[in-house]
Amino acid sequence: xxxxxxxxxxxxxxxxxxxxxxxxxxxxxxxxxxxxxxxxxxxxxxxxxxxxxxxxxxxxxxxxxxxxxxxxxxxxxxxxxxxxxxxxxxxxxxxxxxxxxxxxxxxxxxxxxxxxxxxxxxxxxxxxxxxxxxxxxxxxxxxxxxxxxxxxxxxxxxxxxxxxxxxxxxxxxxxxxxxxxxxxxxxxxxxxxxxxxxxxxxxxxxxxxxxxxxxxxxxxxxxxxxxxxxxxxxxxxxxxxxxxxxxxxxxxxxxxxxxxxxxxxxxxxxxxxxxxxxxxxxxxxxxxxxxxxxxxxxxxxxxxxxxxxxxxxxxxxxxxxxxxxxxxxxxxxxxxxxxxxxxxxxxxxxxxxxxxxxxxxxxxxxxxxxxxxxxxxxxxxxxxxxxxxxxxxxxxxxxxxxxxxxxxxxxxxxxxxxxxxxxxxxxxxxxxxxxxxxxxxxxxxxxxxxxxxxxxxxxxxxxxxxxxxxxxxxxxxxxxxxxxxxxxxxxxxxxxxxxxxxxxxxxxxxxxxxxxxxxxxxxxxxxxxxxxxxxxxxxxxxxxxxxxxxxxxxxxxxxxxxxxxxxxxxxx
Amino acid sequence: xxxxxxxxxxxxxxxxxxxxxxxxxxxxxxxxxxxxxxxxxxxxxxxxxxxxxxxxxxxxxxxxxxxxxxxxxxxxxxxxxxxxxxxxxxxxxxxxxxxxxxxxxxxxxxxxxxxxxxxxxxxxxxxxxxxxxxxxxxxxxxxxxxxxxxxxxxxxxxxxxxxxxxxxx
Numbered sequence: 001x002x003x004x005x006x007x008x009x010x011x012x013x014x015x016x017x018x019x020x021x022x023x024x025x026x027x028x029x030x031x032x033x034x035x036x037x038x039x040x041x042x043x044x045x046x047x048x049x050x051x052x053x054x055x056x057x058x059x060x061x062x063x064x065x066x067x068x069x070x071x072x073x074x075x076x077x078x079x080x081x082x083x084x085x086x087x088x089x090x091x092x093x094x095x096x097x098x099x100x101x102x103x104x105x106x107x108x109x110x111x112x113x114x115x116x117x118x119x120x121x122x123x124x125x126x127x128x129x130x131x132x133x134x135x136x137x138x139x140x141x142x143x144x145x146x147x148x149x150x151x152x153x154x155x156x157x158x159x160x161x162x163x164x165x166x167x168x169x170x171x172x173x174x175x176x177x178x179x180x181x182x183x184x185x186x187x188x189x190x191x192x193x194x195x196x197x198x199x200x201x202x203x204x205x206x207x208x209x210x211x212x213x214x215x216x217x218x219x220x221x222x223x224x225x226x227x228x229x230x231x232x233x234x235x236x237x238x239x240x241x242x243x244x245x246x247x248x249x250x251x252x253x254x255x256x257x258x259x260x261x262x263x264x265x266x267x268x269x270x271x272x273x274x275x276x277x278x279x280x281x282x283x284x285x286x287x288x289x290x291x292x293x294x295x296x297x298x299x300x301x302x303x304x305x306x307x308x309x310x311x312x313x314x315x316x317x318x319x320x321x322x323x324x325x326x327x328x329x330x331x332x333x334x335x336x337x338x339x340x341x342x343x344x345x346x347x348x349x350x351x352x353x354x355x356x357x358x359x360x361x362x363x364x365x366x367x368x369x370x371x372x373x374x375x376x377x378x379x380x381x382x383x384x385x386x387x388x389x390x391x392x393x394x395x396x397x398x399x400x401x402x403x404x405x406x407x408x409x410x411x412x413x414x415x416x417x418x419x420x421x422x423x424x425x426x427x428x429x430x431x432x433x434x435x436x437x438x439x440x441x442x443x444x445x446x447x448x449x450x451x452x453x454x455x456x457x458x459x460x461x462x463x464x465x466x467x468x469x470x471x472x473x474x475x476x477x478x479x480x481x482x483x484x485x486x487x488x489x490x491x492x493x494x495x496x497x498x499x500x501x502x503x504x505x506x507x508x509x510x511x512x513x514x515x516x517x518x519x520x521x522x523x524x525x526x527x528x529x530x531x532x533x534x535x536x537x538x539x540x541x542x543x544x545x546x547x548x549x550x551x552x553x554x555x556x557x558x559x560x561x562x563x564x565x566x567x568x569x570x571x572x
Numbered sequence: 573x574x575x576x577x578x579x580x581x582x583x584x585x586x587x588x589x590x591x592x593x594x595x596x597x598x599x600x601x602x603x604x605x606x607x608x609x610x611x612x613x614x615x616x617x618x619x620x621x622x623x624x625x626x627x628x629x630x631x632x633x634x635x636x637x638x639x640x641x642x643x644x645x646x647x648x649x650x651x652x653x654x655x656x657x658x659x660x661x662x663x664x665x666x667x668x669x670x671x672x673x674x675x676x677x678x679x680x681x682x683x684x685x686x687x688x689x690x691x692x693x694x695x696x697x698x699x700x701x702x703x704x705x706x707x708x709x710x711x712x713x714x715x716x717x718x719x720x721x722x723x724x725x726x727x728x729x730x731x732x733x734x735x736x737x738x739x740x741x
Binding site for chain 1 (some may be wrong): 581
């Protein structure tokens with residue numbers, strides 16, 4: 001029998017584990033089932049708790065923190081509604097492979113299953129949207145479970161892990177044993193790629209006439225920025241990136257073709273269509289990238305490097321799979337490659353596609369357009385800011401016109417496409433990154449989906465510029481309605497129901513400005529960029545009817561790409 | 573094509589649910605599934621019968637492997653293996669049909685496990701096609717109720733070695 005002095009309270013074990021995991025911030029919201037943890041948190045000085053205004057905001061903030069820093073984001077919420085409010089954020093993190101650990105309170109063990117007050121089976125609910133989840137049933141398992149949760153979240157293909165903490169477990173005592181090493185027999189991520197496969201890949205690339213690197217978020221997660229840059233430059237390889245891959249390779253680099261896929265550049269998509277060797281690096285052949293799978297890069301020998309074996313042959317059957325860490329494999333491929341492929345003609349062709357159909361927008365009529373704002377933002381920040389976009393047209397325009405030059409500067413909800421991501425994620429990122437400007441960009445629709453977090457920004461004086469691209473429409477849905485749904489603009493017009501965003505900002509204690517004049521864009525951006533140590537809000541009232549082009553219709557082939565509006569129609 | 577997949581999972585709370593959730597979430601078919609203990613107390617064996625083309629089965633195996641609670645996944649269809657299933661079949665009976673039912677039961681090496689004036693319950697064990705055959709023969713007598721366990725299967729010959737204990741030190 002242990003003497004009571006050797007025993008430690010569950011809440012203390014919890015925070016001691018977080019200290020050892022080097023957690024600096026928790027994004028959370030208190031409630032009944034986690035009162036004991038908040039009681040102990042009151043005296044904790046080695047980490048800072050950020051009080052959000054909605055649990056979804058906490059998860060997106062943790063995602064923003066994790067994406068910007070590469071460190072796991074941590075969330076603490078109560079049981080029942082506190083836990084269910086995290087679901088969208090968790091699903092978002094799962095789709096975009098973001099390492100977060102979400103601690104949810106749970107009703108006392110003896111009440112589980114009794115429909116107790118604020119009870120929800122969050123383990124059951126989150127099972128398909130977490131990398132793994134745990135219900136801690138015994139205080140003796142608390143420390144080892146937290147250790148495993150962080151290990152699983154951060155290793156291999158990263159992802160969200162939920163740890164459900166029944167109230168009685170946290171309220172009990174046990175001896176503290178912190179496991180230094182974790183070994184889970186069913187979980188052994190493979191980092192080193194197969195040597196012969198890597199050699200084969202190097203041979204195929206060396207012999208290619210029209211090679212193309214197709215880069216996804218995996219390169220950023222693995223920290224392979226430098227390796228990719230070296231490999232591409234030494235071999236003069238064109239690089240196209242997915243939405244999540246933007247930032248893995250400098251957007252201003254002459255080898256960059258920008259983004260591919262549904263709203264990718266014409267030349268990137270043509271390059272995919274015509275390449276003879278396609279090297280996928282930490283990307284997953286998502287349907288927004290491939291369009292119609294049967295016509296995707298049909299002539300190319302496909303090499304697929306990914307740490308998650310399930311990604312291989314899932315959407316597109318490849319010729320040469322390499323399972324492992326892409327940073328490591330890029331370095332290996334670079335050392336294995338005997339000669340650089342001769343890409344002179346290939347580059348001439350790519351450049352002719354660039355000339356044939358450049359990214360352009362109407363800029364002569366004196367009306368304000370998103371593309372112009374993003375271009376100016378890109379120029380003024382030299383692509384060095386952390387840009388946190390929401391979901392929709394502004395997100396695609398930002399992907400097209402902002403030249404990301406560094407990894408972890410492009411934070412966006414890609415896989416799940418979660419409106420309401422940007423505002424809380426930018427707040428989370430601001431705690432991770434101190435040396436770069438954090439800029440949140442949302443549409444007028446998405447901005448209102450987590451608008452409550454503006455007070456979090458204000459309360460913690462986070463240095464974030466919140467930009468609202470206000471076209472008084474759910475723009476991307478409107479675009480599909482115009483193109484594919486008989487121009488029935490069903491419930492997408494917000495022009496009569498949007499709030500006054502400047503007044504909103506001011507009500508939350510944030511300095512706010514608005515304009516619809518292109519001539520004022522630069523001065524407003526300058527003004528906002530000069531603001532230090534507090535948030536600022538800019539509303540840009542842009543043209544309502546603009547559409548994002550180029551566009552490959554959903555499920556269509558790249559050859560069906562629309563490069564401009566077929567039937568220009570002015571909306572009023 | 574039908575595949576029999578043997579999955580060793582941690583005998584944890586929720587491990588079965590993780591596997592079932594994965595199948596439904598990914599839209600894979602489960603034709604039968606059975607779970608039980610193994611020679612190691614903290615490990616369970618699930619035997620799953622599924623179908624699909626090569627690409628789907630490849631994904632099924634990979635997705636199963638991806639689950640943290642799975643220790644080993646083997647597509648038995650690619651190996652020599654033994655498959656067995658057990659069925660309890662309750663058939664209608666009258667005075668004249670008792671002998672005939674007993675004969676059928678003997679032919680399938682089944683056991684009569686319950687009898688009433690109007691019915692007989694027969695237990696049959698064997699590969700699934702044997703049970704199908706028995707069901708076909710018994711159908712004209714009127715099958716009142718039937719329960720099948722789903723397939724359990726093991727690879728012939730060499731053993732699949734399980735690493736002893738989960739180490740968190």
